[in-house]
Amino acid sequence: MARIWRFGPNINTDQIVPGRYAPYMLKDESTLRNYPFIEARPEFATTVQPGDLIVAGANFGCGSSREYAPLALKLVGIGAIIAPLFARIFYRNALNLGIPLFEADLPAAVVDGTTATLDIATGELRTSAGLITLPAPPDFVRDVWDAGGIVAYVRRHGRFPGQPAS
Amino acid sequence: MGQTLAEQILSHAAGRMVRAGELIVVDVDLAMMHDSISPSIIKVLHHEIGAERVWDATRIAVVIDHVAPAATVQTAEHQANLRAWVRREGIRHFFDVGQGISHPVLVEHGLARPGMVIVGSDSHSTGYGAVAAFGTGMGTTDMALTLATGRTWLRVPETVRVVALGQLAAGVSAKDLGLAVARRIGADGATYRAVEWHGLGALSIAERMTLATLSIEVGAKAGLVPAAGPGWQAHAEARGIQVPDWLTVDPAATYAQTVTVDLARLGPQISVPHQVDHVVDLHELGRVAVDVVYLGTCTNGHHEHLAAAAHVLRGRRIAPGVRLLVVPASAEALRRATADGTLSTLLDAGATIGTPGCGACIGRHMGVLAPGEVCLFTGNRNFRGRMGAPDARIYLGSPEVAAATALAGYIAHPADVLA
Numbered sequence: 279m280a281r282i283w284r285f286g287p288n289i290n291t292d293q294i295v296p297g298r299y300a301p302y303m304l305k306d307e308s309t310l311r312n313y314p315f316i317e318a319r320p321e322f323a324t325t326v327q328p329g330d331l332i333v334a335g336a337n338f339g340c341g342s343s344r345e346y347a348p349l350a351l352k353l354v355g356i357g358a359i360i361a362p363l364f365a366r367i368f369y370r371n372a373l374n375l376g377i378p379l380f381e382a383d384l385p386a387a388v389v390d391g392t393t394a395t396l397d398i399a400t401g402e403l404r405t406s407a408g409l410i411t412l413p414a415p416p417d418f419v420r421d422v423w424d425a426g427g428i429v430a431y432v433r434r435h436g437r438f439p440g441q442p443a444s
Numbered sequence: 445m446g447q448t449l450a451e452q453i454l455s456h457a458a459g460r461m462v463r464a465g466e467l468i469v470v471d472v473d474l475a476m477m478h479d480s481i482s483p484s485i486i487k488v489l490h491h492e493i494g495a496e497r498v499w500d501a502t503r504i505a506v507v508i509d510h511v512a513p514a515a516t517v518q519t520a521e522h523q524a525n526l527r528a529w530v531r532r533e534g535i536r537h538f539f540d541v542g543q544g545i546s547h548p549v550l551v552e553h554g555l556a557r558p559g560m561v562i563v564g565s566d567s568h569s570t571g572y573g574a575v576a577a578f579g580t581g582m583g584t585t586d587m588a589l590t591l592a593t594g595r596t597w598l599r600v601p602e603t604v605r606v607v608a609l610g611q612l613a614a615g616v617s618a619k620d621l622g623l624a625v626a627r628r629i630g631a632d633g634a635t636y637r638a639v640e641w642h643g644l645g646a647l648s649i650a651e652r653m654t655l656a657t658l659s660i661e662v663g664a665k666a667g668l669v670p671a672a673g674p675g676w677q678a679h680a681e682a683r684g685i686q687v688p689d690w691l692t693v694d695p696a697a698t699y700a701q702t703v704t705v706d707l708a709r710l711g712p713q714i715s716v717p718h719q720v721d722h723v724v725d726l727h728e729l730g731r732v733a734v735d736v737v738y739l740g741t742c743t744n745g746h747h748e749h750l751a752a753a754a755h756v757l758r759g760r761r762i763a764p765g766v767r768l769l770v771v772p773a774s775a776e777a778l779r780r781a782t783a784d785g786t787l788s789t790l791l792d793a794g795a796t797i798g799t800p801g802c803g804a805c806i807g808r809h810m811g812v813l814a815p816g817e818v819c820l821f822t823g824n825r826n827f828r829g830r831m832g833a834p835d836a837r838i839y840l841g842s843p844e845v846a847a848a849t850a851l852a853g854y855i856a857h858p859a860d861v862l863a
């Protein structure tokens with residue numbers, strides 16, 4: 279069972295990983311996994327388990343283009359992020375890294391700490407608050423997830439999303 | 445059917461007529477990468493993608509601005525490695541420590557031009573819209589893929605049109621307009637969309653860059669100011685830049701939303717902690733004492749902004765106990781400020797001058813905030829912890845407000861201080 283980590287709206291990339299904890303600033307880059315939400319929610323990095331889910335309010339990931347924000351979430355094994363709206367660059371960075379994102383506004387009953395299981399393929403989210411079917415992403419997005427990220431996608435398909443197969 | 449500026453530029457880059465909503469692949473005219481993200485881009489480029497060389501060394505700009513000069517042994521080592529990579533790849537446009545922040549530097553050097561598609565390893569790459577380029581920010585992997593292929597993929601954005609009517613009052617500037625728009629449409633008001641800024645032909649390129657960089661603060665993919673008007677002419681003539689004939693404001697274009705702002709009725713705006721769209725009129729704010737006034741960044745560190753602050757500070761001294769940190773956006777801004785006396789006015793008033801670059805904007809060096817400190821910042825983000833301690837408080841305002849605040853010791857407008 280995964281745990282749901284609930285966040286409010288407008289979570290910016292400085293909250294996910296402050297600029298002072300960028301790989302550029304670290305003695306050992308692999309320690310990035312210790313820093314997601316290091317200041318905003320210090321218990322997150324120490325207790326998050328692989329497969330846990332983030333459920334947030336609108337505009338998740340706004341702010342800078344730092345890919346190390348979603349990368350830090352990938353390093354701790356986040357299973358998916360669910361929010362009504364994602365900031366554009368964050369959405370792309372997470373997609374490129376192969377982190378599943380679902381655009382959905384979950385009811386308040388799905389409180390922080392709720393246990394859940396998510397079937398990425400069907401979007402079925404089972405929680406103690408009931409069964410919620412998350413809206414399906416566009417086909418190309420699922421193809422990028424299936425490939426495991428954009429670099430693998432380009433390698434597999436020989437082209438970018440949006441480019442006709444030649 | 446008409447096309448927005450974003451649709452025109454992306455149609456040109458895609459080699460076919462495209463419309464908002466389409467997923468397309470475009471040729472990139474220029475790729476910008478800075479010191480903070482370059483090490484990871486280079487790693488992905490060579491090790492994950494497996495590219496031996498970049499696609500075109502003449503179309504890449506590398507700028508050392510985020511920690512400039514280096515603050516630690518690690519950043520120094522990363523920068524040394526970056527210089528070696530730049531030499532090995534023969535990168536044409538390299539701007540080392542002290543040349544300034546990527547966005548103003550590329551504009552001042554005439555590398556960013558109307559109609560181009562520019563991708564940058566930095567969210568404020570929307571700033572290239574100051575010269576009607578489609579500038580957009582991307583992460584490490586997208587940048588590395590562009591360096592490998594010269595292309596990128598994107599969804600053609602819808603556009604939010606901002607129409608400014610009338611003239612700005614004295615002491616009110618583009619920053620106030622940008623914050624007023626954030627207040628109206630919210631921090632996600634233009635997510636996945638472009639913003640076009642109309643009715644601002646008189647504005648200098650510096651003031652246009654204020655608006656273009658602030659476009660990401662409402663979530664925009666690009667923020668374009670039409671290449672027209674006296675402000676544009678001055679910039680274009682000095683650099684011999686032509687506007688492509690296919691790029692014009694099309695009255696038949698379809699906009700997702702239009703936001704009208706009456707400039708004459710716009711007063712100074714302040715964004716209060718910890719969100720850019722938490723904006724109030726300065727006079728609603730009450731008395732907010734500050735420890736630091738920080739004048740700089742890609743949004744408000746240009747020569748015009750330093751001069752506007754100097755105009756307020758001339759012949760006066762900043763309040764006791766206040767630090768006024770001035771970090772010019774570029775070497776060019778510093779040079780011009782030196783030549784016209786702006787710099788000595790700032791120094792006489794009690795300012796401290798930093799190396800052109802990002803400075804303390806991302807809380808890494810050159811003026812990081814202590815716990816509990818309050819800063820009036822001319823930058824573009826007041827996120828918690830952005831400039832240092834998570835419980836420091838950052839208020840965003842214009843250069844004019846910055847100068848008045850430094851004199852008063854609390855957040856103030858020039859009209860209050862000069863009266």
Ligand code: SF4
Pocket residue numbers: 510545546566568741742743801802805806823824
């Ligand atoms: S000045 Fe600040 S906002 Fe502008 S590019 Fe540098 S770090 Fe980013």
